[in-house]
Amino acid sequence: MPHRLTYFALPLLTAFPLAASAEVPRVAVDIPPVYSLVATVMGDVGTPELFIQPGASPHGYSLRPSEASALDSADLVIWVSDSLTPWLEGPVEHLAGDAHHLELMDVPGITTLAYREEATFTLDEGQAHEREHGHDHAHAHAKSHDHQDHQDHQDHHGHHHSHTGTNPHAWLSPSNARQWLTAIADQLSDLDPDNAAAYRDNAAQGQDALIALEQQLQERLAHSADTRFIVFHDAYQYFEEAFNVQAAGAISIGDASAPSPARIEALQTLVNEENIQCVFSEPQFNPQMVNNVFGDTSAYLGVMDPLGVGLTLDAGLYAALLEQLAGEITRCTRAESA
Structure with missing residues (x-):
């Protein structure tokens, strides 16, 4: 089935000639x-x-x-x-x-993690031990x-x-x-x-x-292991595991549905009692709810996005997305230490 192909430069890749006889899959x-x-x-x-x-x-x-x-x-x-x-x-x-x-x-062999259902997250004993000793717990x-x-x-x-x-x-x-x-x-x-x-x-x-x-991002986030923050929904657990950072809770459950009043109250209590420095909204959802709930607290209100909204849609987006998330967490770390 003939079709038009779009070409663009990809920074990490070597160019290969398109074989004339090949039917490139859609x-x-x-x-x-x-x-x-x-x-x-x-x-x-x-x-x-x-x-x-x-x-x-x-x-x-x-x-x-x-x-x-x-x-x-x-x-x-x-x-x-x-x-x-x-x-x-x-x-x-x-x-x-x-x-x-x-x-x-x-795909066989990938890492999977279970949803965290509660509004607030806690470290298990193994994670706490590894954090105390500065170990990377991503694979453990x-x-x-x-x-x-x-x-x-x-x-x-x-x-x-x-x-x-x-x-x-x-x-x-x-x-x-x-x-x-x-x-x-x-x-x-x-x-x-x-x-x-x-x-x-x-x-x-x-x-x-x-x-x-x-490796670069692990070094960049090495000082953020003790920085805890609240995310909009439980979408960042894999990033947390890979880079030894820890969300303190999520406003919404994993499917980003509306949080219950009890869940909001639990998170407000967490922010006030444990001095959580950062609460992140997401660009796919109305940020006003985050502002209404946490605007009167001392928390820094930022934006964290698991999909790369606003990034150029090309082969470089995935790396840019990870760098963007790391940047938000390091900003949160700086806000916490200020």
Whole structure:
């Protein structure tokens, strides 16, 4: 099926010539961080199509006609998980039923974490011990994600989104992103063997770049291990684990639904009694609620975003997103020490 390709320069990738005989797959992806990872693997060979607009919450969304068309014409659909986008299961089945599918939470060997259901979070004994001794606890408390375990979870919960069970915001773990680069390259190579070498080389270069970035951010956040903050919803746990930082609580549960009055009261108490310095809203949601609830406290009110709203939609977005989150937390650390 002939189609027009869009080309752009990618800073981390080596350019590979497009093989004239290759039919480059049409790839539809759900959220900007996944778009960035897929663009990294595709490089100059092709460009994915995003079917959830930047700035929109993936937890609830209505596809535009152009986005439905992207699914309908896709050869490969890549998305995080039905637990992140429960509304997507029907459109993928009906519009892209003949396409190949890659659900990233199904990739074997990734790190998964359970949702934290309470309004306030506490460190367990192992985390507290490792923080006291300055150890990186990212891998000690992560559990390896096995495909069958994930399938059992899906069967048990009927594949409907819930704030219990596995937290699907797993793209904020750079180690998961590295695993996903390999899985994406494998899928594309199967569909487009003429460009398999380009896909796999791009994925390897992307993995090397992520390893270097992770080390840089760990050093940058080394002084933030004791900085505790409140986030809008429990989307940052994977980032916390990777970089040894700790949210003190979340305004909303993991699916970003409206918080109860009791939950708000618990968080206000936490801010006042434990002198929490920072409360973060998200650009996908009305910040006025955060201002109304915490505006009279001493907390610094910032913005933290798990999707990269406002960042350029290209292969560099994923790295820029991690850097942006690190920047918000270091600002919070400075506010705490001021």
